[in-house]
Amino acid sequence: MRLSCLFAPTLREDPADAEIPSHRLLLRAGFIRPVMAGVYTTLPLGLRTMRKIERIVREEMDASGAQEIRMPIVLPADPWKATGRYELYGDVMFKLTDRHDRELVLGPTQEEVAAPLIAGDLPSYRDLPINVYQVEWKYRDEFRPRFGLLRGREFLMKDAYSFDRDEEGMRESYRIMYEAYERVFERCGLDFVVVEADPGQIGGGVNHEFMARASVGEDLFVECENGDYLADTEAARPMAPEPAGEGTEPMVEVDTPDTPTIEALAAFLGVEPSRTLKCVMFDVAGRSTAVLVPGDREVSVNKLEKLVFPAKVRVFEDGDFEARGFVKGYVGPQGFGEDVLVVADHLVRGGRDWITGSNARDRHVRGANVGRDFRVDRWEDVVEFREGDRCPVDGGSLRIGRSIVVGHIYQLGTNYSAPLGARFVDEDGTEKPYVMGSYGIGISRIMAAAVEQRHDDLGIVWSKALAPFEVVVLVANQDDERVCAEGERIYRELGQMGVDVLIDDRELTAGVKFADADLIGYPVQVVVGRRGIEQGSVDLKLRATGERSSAALVDATRAVVDLLASAP
RNA sequence: CGGGACGUAGCGCAGUUUGGUAGCGCGCAGCGUUCGGGACGCUGAGGUCGCGGGUUCAAAUCCCGCCGUCCCGACCA
Numbered sequence: 001m002r003l004s005c006l007f008a009p010t011l012r013e014d015p016a017d018a019e020i021p022s023h024r025l026l027l028r029a030g031f032i033r034p035v036m037a038g039v040y041t042t043l044p045l046g047l048r049t050m051r052k053i054e055r056i057v058r059e060e061m062d063a064s065g066a067q068e069i070r071m072p073i074v075l076p077a078d079p080w081k082a083t084g085r086y087e088l089y090g091d092v093m094f095k096l097t098d099r100h101d102r103e104l105v106l107g108p109t110q111e112e113v114a115a116p117l118i119a120g121d122l123p124s125y126r127d128l129p130i131n132v133y134q135v136e137w138k139y140r141d142e143f144r145p146r147f148g149l150l151r152g153r154e155f156l157m158k159d160a161y162s163f164d165r166d167e168e169g170m171r172e173s174y175r176i177m178y179e180a181y182e183r184v185f186e187r188c189g190l191d192f193v194v195v196e197a198d199p200g201q202i203g204g205g206v207n208h209e210f211m212a213r214a215s216v217g218e219d220l221f222v223e224c225e226n227g228d229y230l231a232d233t234e235a236a237r238p239m240a241p242e243p244a245g246e247g248t249e250p251m252v253e254v255d256t257p258d259t260p261t262i263e264a265l266a267a268f269l270g271v272e273p274s275r276t277l278k279c280v281m282f283d284v285a286g287r288s289t290a291v292l293v294p295g296d297r298e299v300s301v302n303k304l305e306k307l308v309f310p311a312k313v314r315v316f317e318d319g320d321f322e323a324r325g326f327v328k329g330y331v332g333p334q335g336f337g338e339d340v341l342v343v344a345d346h347l348v349r350g351g352r353d354w355i356t357g358s359n360a361r362d363r364h365v366r367g368a369n370v371g372r373d374f375r376v377d378r379w380e381d382v383v384e385f386r387e388g389d390r391c392p393v394d395g396g397s398l399r400i401g402r403s404i405v406v407g408h409i410y411q412l413g414t415n416y417s418a419p420l421g422a423r424f425v426d427e428d429g430t431e432k433p434y435v436m437g438s439y440g441i442g443i444s445r446i447m448a449a450a451v452e453q454r455h456d457d458l459g460i461v462w463s464k465a466l467a468p469f470e471v472v473v474l475v476a477n478q479d480d481e482r483v484c485a486e487g488e489r490i491y492r493e494l495g496q497m498g499v500d501v502l503i504d505d506r507e508l509t510a511g512v513k514f515a516d517a518d519l520i521g522y523p524v525q526v527v528v529g530r531r532g533i534e535q536g537s538v539d540l541k542l543r544a545t546g547e548r549s550s551a552a553l554v555d556a557t558r559a560v561v562d563l564l565a566s567a568p
Numbered sequence: 569c570g571g572g573a574c575g576u577a578g579c580g581c582a583g584u585u586u587g588g589u590a591g592c593g594c595g596c597a598g599c600g601u602u603c604g605g606g607a608c609g610c611u612g613a614g615g616u617c618g619c620g621g622g623u624u625c626a627a628a629u630c631c632c633g634c635c636g637u638c639c640c641g642a643c644c645a
Contacts, residue, residue, distance in 0.1 A: 012594065012606065013580045017638055037637065092644070109645070143569075143643055157645095209645095218644095408645060440645070476604045511605045518605090529604050539604085 001469070003504040008045050010516050020216045022451035023148025025460050029520045031447075031468075038145025038153035045520065046447070048468035050156065053446050054135055056187045056465065057158045064180040066131040066160055071113045073137060077103035079112035082419045094139045094153075106139035111416045111438055114161035118434065119422035125165045128424065128434075129173050133160035135443060147216065149448040150404060156443040163434040165426055167413070170435040174206070174411050177439045181210055181407050188446055189463030189568065190406065191453055195221050197232045197408070205415075210407030210441075212449040217402035224391035224398055234302050237381050238389035238398060241350030247369030249353045251334070256364045260329025262295040265364060269355065272296070277348065277356035277368065279331045281321070284341065285311035288324055290333055291382055292344040294351060298384040307343070307380055332357035332365060333374035344376040345383045404449040405442070412436040460521030461544055464567050469502040471560055472522040476510040476529030486553060487528040490538070493557040499564065518543065523567040526560055544568050 008030040017034070018024040026032045031046030042050060058068065077095070080086035086093065086105075094106035107113070114132060122130065138157045145153050162173035178194075185192045190212045197209040209232070211221055222236040223229065231237070259265040266273045276295030281288060282304065289308075291299050305313045321328040333342055333356065354368040370376055389398045417423070417433035426432045447466070454461040464470055471494060475487040484505070491503040502522070504513045510529065517525050527539040537550045540563050551559030 009578095011579065016574085016580070019639070034637090089644090138645095140645080144641090146638080151644095405645080410645090442645095474604090479603070509603055509605090509607060511603090511607075514605045516606085527604070531604060 001502050003472075003502055004506045006044055006502070008043065008520070010519055018148060020147050020150070020452070021455050022150065022216075022448040025451055025455055025519070026148060026448065029460055032149065038142060038151070040149065040152065040154075042444075045468040049447055049462070049466050050443060052466050052468075053188060053443050054156075054158070057135065057184055057441055057443065060180045060184045060187075061133050061158070061160065064131075064176050066133045066177075066180075068134060069132045070134050070136065071107070071110050071117070073107050073139070075105050075107050075110075075113060077105050079116065079420055080105055083112060083416055084419070085112070089140075092140050092142065094141050107136075108138055108140045109157075109159055109438070109440065110134070110136075111161065111412070111436070112420065114438075115416050115420045115422035115434065115436065118161075118163050119417070119420075119424070122163075123423075123425050125424055125426045129162060129164045129169050131160055131162040131173060131177075133158060133439075147218075147448075149444045150216075151218070152444070155445060158441040158443055160439040162437040162439070163417075163424075164437075165424065165432070165435065167435055170411055170413070170437050174409065174437045177409055177437065178208065181409065181439070181441070184441065185210055185212070185406065187465055188450065189454075189465050190446070190450060192406065193221065193223070193230050193401070193403065195230045195232050196235060205411040205413050207408065207410040209405050210409075211403035212406045212446075212453060213401060214404045214449060214452040215402055216452060217404040219403050219405050221401050221403055222385060222398050223401050224393065224396045226391070226394055226396040228396075229391045229393045229398070233385050233400065234300070236385045236389075236398065237392055238385065239392045239395055240346035241390075243349045244352040247352045247367060247372060249367030251365050251367040251369070251373050253358050253360075253363055253365050255362065257362045259362070259364070265355070266295065269364075271355065275351070275355055277332070277351070277354035279333055279357060281316040281326060281331060283314040283316065283320060284308050287341055288320075288326075288339065289341040289343060290331070290336065292333060292342065292348050292376070293383050294345075294347050295355075297345070297347065297386065299382055300384045303380075303382050304343070307378075307382065327357070327359055327361055330357040330359060330361055330363065332359055332368065333376075334365065334368060335359070336374065341378070342374070342376050343378045343380055343382060344370070346379055346381060347383060348376070349379070404445060404452065406446050406449055407439075407441045409439045410437060412438055455521075458515075459519035462521045462523060464523050464564065467500075467521065467523050469522050470500040470564055470567075471502070471524045471526060472517050472520075473501060473503040474510075474513050474517055474525055474527045475503065475505055476513070476527055476531075478505065478507050480530050483528055483530050483533055486533055486538075490526060490528060490556050490560070494560060497557065497561060499561065524560060524564050526556065528556075542567060 010030045011028045014024050015027045018027050030043055032040040096104050135158045138155055142153055145151055164170040164173055192212045194208050194210050197207050220233045222231045222233055256268055259268050262273050262276055273296040274294050278293050278295045280291045280299045352369050355366050356368050358365045387399050391398050414433040417436055423431040423433050450466055451460050473487050473491045477483040494501040523543050525541040532538050536553045538556045540549050
């Protein structure tokens with residue numbers, strides 16, 4: 001390909017509307033252009049990179065036995081109502097009506113299409129398992145599209161659906177996809193981690209997220225400093241502390257005027273907040289529930305909700321305190337009746353002689369101890385994760401990492417096949433719902449994630465696998481016939497050797513070509529110029545390291561191929 | 569949906585406070601000189617100042633309404 005013929009408009013200045021590196025650089029380097037919030041046109045360079053990602057995905061999917069199909073994007077709304085996702089997605093679904101006033105949606109994923117599809121033509125267990133996939137545009141009317149391709153309203157996704165006769169088969173299909181996904185992200189050159197994720201509201205089964213590390217990522221995960229533990233922030237279960245043992249102080253009441261908050265209390269008494277015991281009140285399915293955590297920690301409502309699911313959790317409002325006889329700001333667990341459920345975080349075992357509320361205004365108690373002074377009904381993990389918590393494997397310090405979710409796989413079970421009536425005939429002659437799995441990869445998101453991970457002040461630094469072109473032949477003196485001829489020769493020879501090569505044959509000064517080459521981020525640059533030719537050489541540059549070298553003109557093509565082989 | 573900012577030439581911005589001929593840089597076109605890290609000179613094209621209404625002799629500028637874009641938050645496979 002000739003750059004003089006390629007629609008690859010680069011921008012010298014940063015676009016005003018782009019903040020994060022991937023958005024800024026994909027715009028500047030001419031990979032994408034905005035159409036409206038969260039919707040982009042993919043330009044030739046962007047399309048080439050996108051196709052390379054797709055190719056890797058297709059190769060690994062095909063190799064794992066999945067079959068490519070293509071499903072429609074415009075879909076009837078009814079199946080979505082049947083599975084409950086019409087309501088669940090709510091305004092995030094693009095909805096439209098046709099001329100007959102039929103309700104339609106644009107697909108945000110396609111379980112509702114895939115399940116009936118397989119049920120329609122594949123009634124026997126003998127035909128299972130089956131795994132179908134597609135690469136298609138997905139539509140979600142995000143509350144707040146942002147970060148360019150990272151959270152768009154239209155995005156390219158590979159989605160796959162597996163169908164098995166039983167749980168065991170589903171787990172095997174899932175394992176195969178898990179391994180295929182690892183290969184996909186490795187081949188894309190991404191620095192990624194896999195974490196077992198939070199089971200969502202629907203689905204509810206085992207699921208894993210494949211996360212590309214990125215400082216701008218919206219998704220958080222927890223990892224051990226020693227690299228032996230990874231988890232979703234909501235699923236992280238830090239190591240419980242050593243029990244602190246029996247209390248040594250008698251419990252006494254003290255006057256603490258105007259100290260309804262931990263902060264005020266700790267300041268008044270001149271102690272660390274961690275010496276106090278926080279007692280947060282919730283209504284759980286109508287029952288008053290006290291949750292105990294050290295004063296310097298926060299209760300994770302999300303974790304509490306999971307503990308008591310399906311019961312509903314509601315934080316106490318002012319009226320609840322009065323109506324049920326609690327004193328807001330001065331609640332302590334001493335003397336609670338059996339009607340109050342007392343849940344304590346494991347961290348509470350690590351302390352003794354607590355300072356906590358006295359259940360009377362402007363008074364607290366000191367020396368409160370578990371067992372002797374108050375009871376605990378359930379010991380659970382209910383604190384919000386905090387950096388520095390102990391790793392459950394080796395006790396190392398846990399920290400939070402930010403990432404971009406580029407893949408997500410689910411064991412769905414019969415959550416979709418059952419409500420949709422997607423059944424097969426099993427060996428015993430009875431009809432059963434398929435046991436399904438679903439597997440997504442964000443193709444367009446990988447492109448952005450890769451740029452987040454690989455860029456510098458000059459521009460993008462593509463890996464060989466995803467670069468729109470592997471090599472650019474940069475003609476430094478376009479007005480010099482000898483220079484042009486040598487550039488063309490090297491370009492031609494590289495193409496014949498199967499290298500994905502581009503020649504910058506534009507009538508521009510060398511400086512512009514250098515700047516564009518660094519911005520677009522081809523892994524290898526070959527500079528053919530008058531200066532070199534007079535000495536019988538060309539210059540090579542490896543974009544990833546900035547390392548420059550030169551090669552004999554006659555040997556240039558082989559030198560480029562060798563350098564490319566060493567490129568990341 | 570709550571909070572904030574912005575909208576002036578293809579891109580980046582000034583001008584709005586204090587109403588009075590619409591500007592700068594880059595890019596683009598022509599000519600000439602340059603030619604290995606975003607060259608230089610001359611000439612030139614390019615504008616419903618986001619849209620609608622209002623105030624005024626006069627609105628990019630003041631007032632009202634709307635639309636769009638981005639950022640923070642809430643939400644989320």
